[in-house]
Amino acid sequence: MKNLKIFSLERVGEFEKAAGWAIFHLSSLERAIKALNSSNYENHKLVATALAGFTNNNNNSNNVWKELCKSLSFNLVDPYLRSIFRLLSNPTGNEKDSWNVILNESGLNLSDRVAIALRFLNDNDVSIFHIINLL
Numbered sequence: 279m280k281n282l283k284i285f286s287l288e289r290v291g292e293f294e295k296a297a298g299w300a301i302f303h304l305s306s307l308e309r310a311i312k313a314l315n316s317s318n319y320e321n322h323k324l325v326a327t328a329l330a331g332f333t334n335n336n337n338n339s340n341n342v343w344k345e346l347c348k349s350l351s352f353n354l355v356d357p358y359l360r361s362i363f364r365l366l367s368n369p370t371g372n373e374k375d376s377w378n379v380i381l382n383e384s385g386l387n388l389s390d391r392v393a394i395a396l397r398f399l400n401d402n403d404v405s406i407f408h409i410i411n412l413l
Contacts, residue, residue, distance in 0.1 A: 280304055284313060293317040297329075298358030298386070301365070302394050307332060310362065325359055332366050344368070357385025 280303045287296035293314055300309035307329060314326035328350065331343055344367045351363035361380045368376045377398045381391050395404050 281309075284309065288313055288316055291317075293319070293322050294356040294358040297325075298362060298390070301362055302380075302390065303397075325354075329362070329366075357383050361386060 280299065284296045284299050284304075287293070287299065293316065296313035297310035300306045300313055311326045311329050314322040314329070317323065328347070332347075347363045347367035351360050351367060354360040354363065361383050364379050364383075365376050377394065380386070381395055383391070
């Protein structure tokens with residue numbers, strides 16, 4: 279079902295959102311790279327290449343790569359790409375902090391932010407108050 283959503287987003291040219299869905303709903307960096315690379319837009323291909331660098335540094339110890347991703351996340355216009363790079367750069371090293379940054383990204387659809395909260399935060403961190411703050 280989620281793969282069908284990604285395909286439908288690609289068909290209508292929403293490659294950034296398709297990449298976001300691949301990461302946030304399928305936990306598939308590879309599928310996100312494929313979504314961006316299927317675009318004819320040069321910047322999408324460059325972003326796909328940058329994401330591919332993460333797969334080669336999956337020990338998460340490459341500070342130069344993380345700093346570049348963090349810097350890039352502040353310059354990206356699209357909220358889905360911005361969120362992907364903020365998540366991957368994980369500035370604090372605390373996974374919960376990374377998800378909270380994404381949950382506070384108002385450019386993401388509310389339904390996507392709620393789904394992310396329910397999927398990745400533990401029960402103690404998901405509260406009615408937290409969900410209300412997403413609004």
